Amino acid sequence: MGATDFSHLDKTGRARMVDVGAKPLQQRRAVAEGWLRCAPETINQLRARALPKGDVLAVAQIAGIQAAKRTAELIPLCHPLALDVVEVGFALESDRIGIRAVAAITARTGIEMEALTAVSVAALTLYDMCKAVDKGMVIEGIRLVEKTKV
Amino acid sequence: MGATDFSHLDKTGRARMVDVGAKPLQQRRAVAEGWLRCAPETINQLRARALPKGDVLAVAQIAGIQAAKRTAELIPLCHPLALDVVEVGFALESDRIGIRAVAAITARTGIEMEALTAVSVAALTLYDMCKAVDKGMVIEGIRLVEKTKV
Amino acid sequence: MGATDFSHLDKTGRARMVDVGAKPLQQRRAVAEGWLRCAPETINQLRARALPKGDVLAVAQIAGIQAAKRTAELIPLCHPLALDVVEVGFALESDRIGIRAVAAITARTGIEMEALTAVSVAALTLYDMCKAVDKGMVIEGIRLVEKTKV
Amino acid sequence: MGATDFSHLDKTGRARMVDVGAKPLQQRRAVAEGWLRCAPETINQLRARALPKGDVLAVAQIAGIQAAKRTAELIPLCHPLALDVVEVGFALESDRIGIRAVAAITARTGIEMEALTAVSVAALTLYDMCKAVDKGMVIEGIRLVEKTKV
Amino acid sequence: MGATDFSHLDKTGRARMVDVGAKPLQQRRAVAEGWLRCAPETINQLRARALPKGDVLAVAQIAGIQAAKRTAELIPLCHPLALDVVEVGFALESDRIGIRAVAAITARTGIEMEALTAVSVAALTLYDMCKAVDKGMVIEGIRLVEKTKV
Amino acid sequence: MGATDFSHLDKTGRARMVDVGAKPLQQRRAVAEGWLRCAPETINQLRARALPKGDVLAVAQIAGIQAAKRTAELIPLCHPLALDVVEVGFALESDRIGIRAVAAITARTGIEMEALTAVSVAALTLYDMCKAVDKGMVIEGIRLVEKTKV
Numbered sequence: 001m002g003a004t005d006f007s008h009l010d011k012t013g014r015a016r017m018v019d020v021g022a023k024p025l026q027q028r029r030a031v032a033e034g035w036l037r038c039a040p041e042t043i044n045q046l047r048a049r050a051l052p053k054g055d056v057l058a059v060a061q062i063a064g065i066q067a068a069k070r071t072a073e074l075i076p077l078c079h080p081l082a083l084d085v086v087e088v089g090f091a092l093e094s095d096r097i098g099i100r101a102v103a104a105i106t107a108r109t110g111i112e113m114e115a116l117t118a119v120s121v122a123a124l125t126l127y128d129m130c131k132a133v134d135k136g137m138v139i140e141g142i143r144l145v146e147k148t149k150v
Numbered sequence: 151m152g153a154t155d156f157s158h159l160d161k162t163g164r165a166r167m168v169d170v171g172a173k174p175l176q177q178r179r180a181v182a183e184g185w186l187r188c189a190p191e192t193i194n195q196l197r198a199r200a201l202p203k204g205d206v207l208a209v210a211q212i213a214g215i216q217a218a219k220r221t222a223e224l225i226p227l228c229h230p231l232a233l234d235v236v237e238v239g240f241a242l243e244s245d246r247i248g249i250r251a252v253a254a255i256t257a258r259t260g261i262e263m264e265a266l267t268a269v270s271v272a273a274l275t276l277y278d279m280c281k282a283v284d285k286g287m288v289i290e291g292i293r294l295v296e297k298t299k300v
Numbered sequence: 301m302g303a304t305d306f307s308h309l310d311k312t313g314r315a316r317m318v319d320v321g322a323k324p325l326q327q328r329r330a331v332a333e334g335w336l337r338c339a340p341e342t343i344n345q346l347r348a349r350a351l352p353k354g355d356v357l358a359v360a361q362i363a364g365i366q367a368a369k370r371t372a373e374l375i376p377l378c379h380p381l382a383l384d385v386v387e388v389g390f391a392l393e394s395d396r397i398g399i400r401a402v403a404a405i406t407a408r409t410g411i412e413m414e415a416l417t418a419v420s421v422a423a424l425t426l427y428d429m430c431k432a433v434d435k436g437m438v439i440e441g442i443r444l445v446e447k448t449k450v
Numbered sequence: 451m452g453a454t455d456f457s458h459l460d461k462t463g464r465a466r467m468v469d470v471g472a473k474p475l476q477q478r479r480a481v482a483e484g485w486l487r488c489a490p491e492t493i494n495q496l497r498a499r500a501l502p503k504g505d506v507l508a509v510a511q512i513a514g515i516q517a518a519k520r521t522a523e524l525i526p527l528c529h530p531l532a533l534d535v536v537e538v539g540f541a542l543e544s545d546r547i548g549i550r551a552v553a554a555i556t557a558r559t560g561i562e563m564e565a566l567t568a569v570s571v572a573a574l575t576l577y578d579m580c581k582a583v584d585k586g587m588v589i590e591g592i593r594l595v596e597k598t599k600v
Numbered sequence: 601m602g603a604t605d606f607s608h609l610d611k612t613g614r615a616r617m618v619d620v621g622a623k624p625l626q627q628r629r630a631v632a633e634g635w636l637r638c639a640p641e642t643i644n645q646l647r648a649r650a651l652p653k654g655d656v657l658a659v660a661q662i663a664g665i666q667a668a669k670r671t672a673e674l675i676p677l678c679h680p681l682a683l684d685v686v687e688v689g690f691a692l693e694s695d696r697i698g699i700r701a702v703a704a705i706t707a708r709t710g711i712e713m714e715a716l717t718a719v720s721v722a723a724l725t726l727y728d729m730c731k732a733v734d735k736g737m738v739i740e741g742i743r744l745v746e747k748t749k750v
Numbered sequence: 751m752g753a754t755d756f757s758h759l760d761k762t763g764r765a766r767m768v769d770v771g772a773k774p775l776q777q778r779r780a781v782a783e784g785w786l787r788c789a790p791e792t793i794n795q796l797r798a799r800a801l802p803k804g805d806v807l808a809v810a811q812i813a814g815i816q817a818a819k820r821t822a823e824l825i826p827l828c829h830p831l832a833l834d835v836v837e838v839g840f841a842l843e844s845d846r847i848g849i850r851a852v853a854a855i856t857a858r859t860g861i862e863m864e865a866l867t868a869v870s871v872a873a874l875t876l877y878d879m880c881k882a883v884d885k886g887m888v889i890e891g892i893r894l895v896e897k898t899k900v
Contacts, residue, residue: 014204014205014807014808014811014839015203015205015208015209015808015811015812015815016202016203016204016837017835017836018202018203018835019834019835019854020834020835021777021834021835021854021856027621034289052166052168053165053166053167053168053227054164054165054166055165055358057614058165058355058358058359058362058614058615059165059227059358059362061614062226062362062363062615062676063224063225063226063362065615065617065676065677066224066366066673066676069672069673069680070224070673072819073816073819073820074213074216074220074224074271074274074275075213075271075274075275075278076209076212076213076275076812076816077203077209077275077278077279077815078278079832079833079834080819080832080833081680081832082679082680082681082682082832083679083680084619084620084679084708085617085618085619085620085621086617087616087617089614104619104621105621106621108834112281113274113277113278116274116277116289120270120271120273120274120289121224121225121270123270123292124224124225124263124266124267125224125225125226125227127266128225128227128228128263129227131262135294137293138291138292138293139184139266139270139289139290139291139292139293140289140290140291140292141288141289142273142288142290143286143287143289144285164357164361164389165358165361165362165365166387167365167385167386167387168385169385169404170384170385171327171384171385171404171405171406177471205808207464208464208465208805208808208809208812209808209812211465212465212526212808212812213812215465215467215526215527216526216816219522219523220523222369223366223369226362226365227365229382229383229384230369230381230383231382231530232382232530232531232532232557233529233530234469234470234471234529234558235467235468235469235470235471237466237467239464254469254471255471256471257382258384314508314511314539314654314655315508315511315512315515315653315654315658315659316537316652316653316654317515317535317536317653318535318652318653319534319535319554320534320535321534321535321554321555321556334739352616352618353616353618353677354614354615354616355614355615358615359615359676359677362676363674363675363676367674372519373516373519373520374663374666374667374670374674374721374724374725375663375721375724375728376512376515376516376659376662376725377515377653377659377725377728377729378728379532379533379534380519380531380533382532407532408534412731413727413728416724416727416739420721420724420739421675421720423742424674424675424713424716424717424720425674425675425676425677427713428675428677428678428713429677431712435744436743437743438741438742439716439720439739439740439742439743440739440740440741440742441738441739441740442723442738442739443739444735464804464805465803465804465805465808465809466803466804468802468803484889502766502768503766503767503768503827504764504765504766505764505765508655508658508659508765509658509662509765509826512658512659512663512826513662513824513826516666516824517824520824524813524816524820524824524871524874524875525813525871525874525878526813526875527803527878562881563874563877563878566874566877566889567874570870570873570874570889571824571825571870573870573892574824574825574863574866574870575824575827577863577866578825578827578828578863579827585894586893587893588892588893589866589870589889589890589891589892589893590889590890590891590892591888591889591890592873592888592889592890593886593887593888593889594885627771657764658764661764661765662765665765665767665827666826669823669830670823681830682829682830682831682832683829683830684769684770684771684829684858685767685768685769685770686767687766687767689764704769704771705771706771
């Protein structure tokens with residue numbers, strides 16, 4: 001391509017993936033959480049496994065785990081990572097469902113996006129499973145709780 | 151399989167996809183929104199296109215559109231749908247970024263999950279693009295704003 | 301490309317997708333089934349929900365539903381289809397687990413491959429969930445049970 | 451979200467998917483073609499099925515068909531479409547391989563991108579299959595040959 | 601989230617991915633096999649490359665290889681793995697087609713599910729390619745043949 | 751499966767993935783480029799950000815990066831790789847758009863296919879974004895520019 005100048009475009013604010021090639025392999029762990037605010041009656045039906053789409057927490061848990069594995073497909077500048085483990089758990093309160101995800105890996109870059117993606121997609125799945133009976137739900141408070149590397 | 155009884159398991163709360171085969175084709179439209187709360191300095195850098203990963207809103211918009219098209223892969227009991235259109239827009243305020251998605255389709259089932267998924271993945275992408283400079287961001291207020299069918 | 305002859309290669313046995321453009325839209329339904337043969341002790345642990353990877357049937361059911369939606373990605377000459385519904389159920393016997401899937405659609409082509417894919421991936425998931433305690437499992441008897449169109 | 455103004459961002463050149471909801475369902479067909487220029491010796495080895503990775507044309511054909519089905523995942527503003535058929539064929543010349551793809555659908559929007567994607571991914575696959583023996587290949591001349599709707 | 605107790609839910613039988621972070625990297629290899637039982641006439645047509653969908657074994661082989669690479673997307677608690685190699689081969693007998701897959705990797709966890717997935721999806725693809733001429737096929741005998749690590 | 755002979759089929763030219771298990775981990779880098787030839791007026795509208803689908807280069811860049819990460823899904827015999835970085839840049843000339851992609855990794859096998867896939871899908875996306883105003887575009891000159899390992 002001879003003298004064609006590609007480099008000047010790199011300075012105009014276009015997207016850049018971080019090059020992690022020079023970073024060391026480290027054991028990394030991230031914890032994220034979030035909430036689905038819903039009607040108290042929805043919590044009651046969920047506890048009673050009486051919702052029309054079935055076992056809400058089991059489905060949301062699988063959805064969160066599966067989404068964590070596909071984070072790099074969803075978030076354009078994330079690196080593909082081979083996760084060591086993802087865990088997704090729930091806490092039922094009177095008018096909201098807590099979602100917590102833990103992701104761990106030995107890699108050159110962090111995995112907070114994997115944990116946050118697991119929480120987000122688990123929350124969306126809870127929403128989908130409950131929306132026939134509850135029209136006013138809100139997903140809120142999705143944030144990183146902890147991030148460590150060794 | 152003769153007298154094997156599969157049906158009794160269907161009553162134990164396992165997941166059930168809704169059968170939409172008998173529903174009419176209708177024009178459906180859903181609007182969802184959500185927010186990424188962040189530091190005012192992050193908004194400043196975003197406006198100045200000074201963030202290390204580049205043009206944050208352009209990347210988040212594409213990520214949201216792409217995710218909407220893959221909603222049925224992410225959310226286990228969602229139906230695969232051939233969307234007519236998805237739009238993702240943003241609003242910058244002093245300490246948060248608003249995300250709004252509109253999805254429309256001619257189908258047998260609604261598309262609120264597609265709009266909510268677009269908002270969620272756009273929010274996660276904003277988070278990813280800004281996390282090098284802002285460690286305290288929170289995704290919040292993801293909800294359905296409007297849902298119509300004709 | 302002028303006189304370049306592409307057509308002669310079509311006669312050498314290469315793969316051909318069936319053109320369904322001229323077929324009518326019909327309501328189609330397919331039922332498939334299969335079995336995972338395992339040790340009686342595995343069935344006991346599964347009933348007691350004592351397996352190390354957790355709620356085996358819930359995970360396998362979701363996996364089967366999700367796989368049915370992705371059949372056209374897995375099987376090269378399958379058409380992409382927007383399923384109306386997929387159901388996956390199980391039957392526990394003394395030394396095997398039955399898997400049954402029902403898929404339905406309004407489309408120009410049949411969906412037996414979607415039902416068979418749901419059964420196969422549910423069986424693989426059961427295998428994965430039980431393999432820590434049972435090294436001799438065999439997946440068998442995967443076949444189409446029923447196929448109708450209206 | 452009250453008075454928040456999302457609309458002003460829509461005017462700044464951000465990406466917009468075309469809304470096809472008001473367009474009629476029509477039978478649409480597109481033909482695309484392209485070429486992999488390579489050494490004459492590579493063509494000889496391909497004809498003799500002597501290349502180290504095996505039956506080059508069979509693999510490239512499947513790759514092209516599979517990619518056409520995933521066009522909307524690859525190209526951000528493409529609509530998801532349920533193709534009626536995709537065909538991929540090849541023509542061997544002395545120093546290049548011709549690739550032709552035909553895609554057809556009954557839909558609200560055209561499918562030239564599906565045909566072009568099939569050609570592109572088939573060409574990339576040919577490149578991958580031949581690169582151990584030919585370091586100077588070039589993919590060229592990928593274009594739309596024909597586009598019709600009825 | 602203060603005193604919210606997520607941990608008690610982990611004891612109720614929900615799904616758990618195994619944490620492989622502390623396991624050593626080892627060279628691992630798995631061999632799986634399975635069968636598609638079909639009419640003798642189907643085998644004859646397959647040998648003659650006279651089936652309507654084309655070169656059955658070539659398509660099934662690619663489908664099996666591609667599926668092995670996507671095992672972690674299909675089976676919820678599988679770890680994403682970067683395979684070193686997957687091979688899929690076939691054996692034609694008078695009334696059935698044998699399918700054998702070998703998968704190898706340097707990783708912290710085994711790859712029997714990748715080999716079994718390759719066999720299963722290759723079998724489904726054979727079924728799809730032959731179903732126009734043979735309505736009574738059965739997939740059977742899918743099992744792990746060998747598993748080694750060094 | 752006893753004396754069943756699978757091995758003879760391996761000699762008939764079927765597809766073979768290269769086993770990279772014995773290769774050393776090396777830092778690898780590949781640069782690819784290609785062109786979209788278009789009307790001068792299209793370049794003018796692109797510079798003016800006046801095209802109907804919006805910010806063409808931003809969308810094409812993301813599409814190229816995302817496609818590079820999915821190369822092993824698109825090209826059947828490619829190995830799944832966890833890229834360290836992918837960059838995609840553009841150069842506007844009077845009647846064509848240059849596309850350049852750089853991919854880097856620490857792995858057992860090269861990544862020229864990832865760089866070539868990024869260029870190809872970025873070119874297809876440019877085509878899609880411009881096709882409403884330009885019917886005669888051609889994708890050309892996609893080739894490997896540089897390949898190194900350390």
